[in-house]
Amino acid sequence: PQLAFARLSLSSTVMRQRMLLEMVQLGLVSGWDDPRMPTIRGLRRRGFSPGAIRNFCKRIGVAKTDSLIDVAMLEHCVREDLNKHSPRVMAVLRPLRVVIDNYPEGETDYLDAVNNPEDESMGTRKVPFSRVLYIERDDFMEDPPKKFYRLAPGREVRLRYAYFITCREVVKDEAGEIVELRCTYDPATRGGDAPDGRRPKATLHWVSASHGLPAEVRVYNHLFTRPDPGAEGDFLADLNPESLEVLEGAVVERSLAEIPAGETVQFERLGYFSVDPDSSAEQPVFNRTV
Numbered sequence: 001p002q003l004a005f006a007r008l009s010l011s012s013t014v015m016r017q018r019m020l021l022e023m024v025q026l027g028l029v030s031g032w033d034d035p036r037m038p039t040i041r042g043l044r045r046r047g048f049s050p051g052a053i054r055n056f057c058k059r060i061g062v063a064k065t066d067s068l069i070d071v072a073m074l075e076h077c078v079r080e081d082l083n084k085h086s087p088r089v090m091a092v093l094r095p096l097r098v099v100i101d102n103y104p105e106g107e108t109d110y111l112d113a114v115n116n117p118e119d120e121s122m123g124t125r126k127v128p129f130s131r132v133l134y135i136e137r138d139d140f141m142e143d144p145p146k147k148f149y150r151l152a153p154g155r156e157v158r159l160r161y162a163y164f165i166t167c168r169e170v171v172k173d174e175a176g177e178i179v180e181l182r183c184t185y186d187p188a189t190r191g192g193d194a195p196d197g198r199r200p201k202a203t204l205h206w207v208s209a210s211h212g213l214p215a216e217v218r219v220y221n222h223l224f225t226r227p228d229p230g231a232e233g234d235f236l237a238d239l240n241p242e243s244l245e246v247l248e249g250a251v252v253e254r255s256l257a258e259i260p261a262g263e264t265v266q267f268e269r270l271g272y273f274s275v276d277p278d279s280s281a282e283q284p285v286f287n288r289t290v
Contacts, residue, residue, distance in 0.1 A: 019235050028239065029223075035287050036223040036243050046220065047264040047274025047289030048074075052081035068227055075290045082264055082272045082289070087115045087122060090160065090205045091252040091267040091286075093217055095134035097180045097209065100165065103131040108211070111191070113161045125255065129162050132209040134251050139204050140181060142170055149201035151181070158203040160268065164189040205268045212251035216285045218276070219245040250286075257281050264289060 020037065023029050032039050035046035043053065056077040060069050090113075109129040115122040135151070144152045151157050156166045169182035188195050192203070221243050229238040252267075258281070259265070264274045273286040 015230075019230060028236075035218070035220050038223075044262070045274070045276065046287050047082075047262075047272060048078050049081050049264070052078040055081065070227070071222070078290045079272070082266070084118055085116070086264050086266045086272060088113075088117075088266050088268050089253045089256060090127065090207055091215070091217075091250060091256075091270065091273075092134045092136055092205070092207050092212075093219075093247050093250045093267075093270065094137040095207075095249060095251050096137040096140055096178070098133045098135055098165070098206070099180060099182050100131050100133070100185050101168070101182055102184045105131055107131070108208075109190075111161045127161055127253065128208045128211040129159075130208045130210050133159075133206045134209055134212065135181075135204050135206050139202075140167070140178070142178065150204060151202070156198075156200050158189075158192050158200045160203055160205050161192060162190070162206070163187065163192075164194060164198075164200060205270075207251045207253060209251075211254055213254045213257055214283055215250045215252045215256070216283060217247040217250045217273070217288070218285065219247060219288045221245075252284065252286075256284055259284065 020032075020039070023037075024032060029037055033041035033045045035042055052074075056074045059073065059077065107130070110126040111129055112124045113127045114124055139150045141148055141150070141152055144150075144155075149157075151165075151167050153167050153170060156164050158164055163185045165183045165185045167181050167183050170178055171180035171182065173179050186194070222240055223243050224235075224238045225240045226238050229235040232238075256265070256275075259275050261275050261277045261279055264272055266272050267286075272289040274289050276285040276287050279285045
C-alpha cells in the first residue's frame, strides 16, 4: 500500500495536521522537514522540485469533495521533471569489490561519460577506471536463476562507459560470505562495444575503488503502510517500520564532493537522489528522492 495525497475538507485537514504534529512531538520523525513528511519542507529536503509539485497540482485539479490521490502520481511528476535536468552519475550503494587481474596495476584510464542524454548541452565528463572497482552486490549471483543476466562465474557483462569483464573467481571470507570477485577485461571493448559484435545481456554501473568518495545514502520509503493512515483508529499502528534505511558504506563519483545541498542527481540504474544539508565535502549525504 502507498501513502496517498488527499483533497480534504477543513475538518479532515485539521485532523491530518494534528496527526503530523503528534509524530514530530513523539520523535517518530526528525522534524517537519523529515523527507518522509508530506510537508513542503519535507518534500524540498527529499529533492522534490517546485516544477514537479506545480505540475502535480495542475493534473489533479480542484474538487469540492474529499478524495485520495495515489502518491504514484506525484512520483511520476517528479521523475518527469528531474529527468530533464538532473546530471547522471554513477554510485554504488552496497559495494562488492572487483579486481581486474589483467589490468595494469597502478594505471588509470579516463573514460567519457554522458552527463544527461536528455540534454546534449550538459556535455560529458571523465570517469576514472582502475584495476579495483566496486559494483552493486545485487549485480552478482554465484548460482544465478535462469533469467538473471548480470554478473556470475564465467559470465561476461558490460561495464557502463568502460569494458567487458568476465568473472573468473569468487573470493569468500571465513564465514562463507562473498567479499571479492576476480575478473578479467577485454581491452578491445573500450567504450562498451566489441569488434567482433558480441553483446552481453547486462550493463552494470561501477565506481573506481581508488577514486570513489565514501557517502551516506538514506533510502526513504512510504511513511505509512496504508493510503488512509488512522482510518481504523490508531494511525501509529499504520507506520511503516521500514520507511528509512541508512547505508553508510556507499561509494560515489568523487565529483560529487563539491555538489551543493539541495541539488538533485540521478544515480544511474538506481533513481534520483538529493544532497542533504547534513553533507560535508569529506562525506556527502544523499536522500533518495524517488
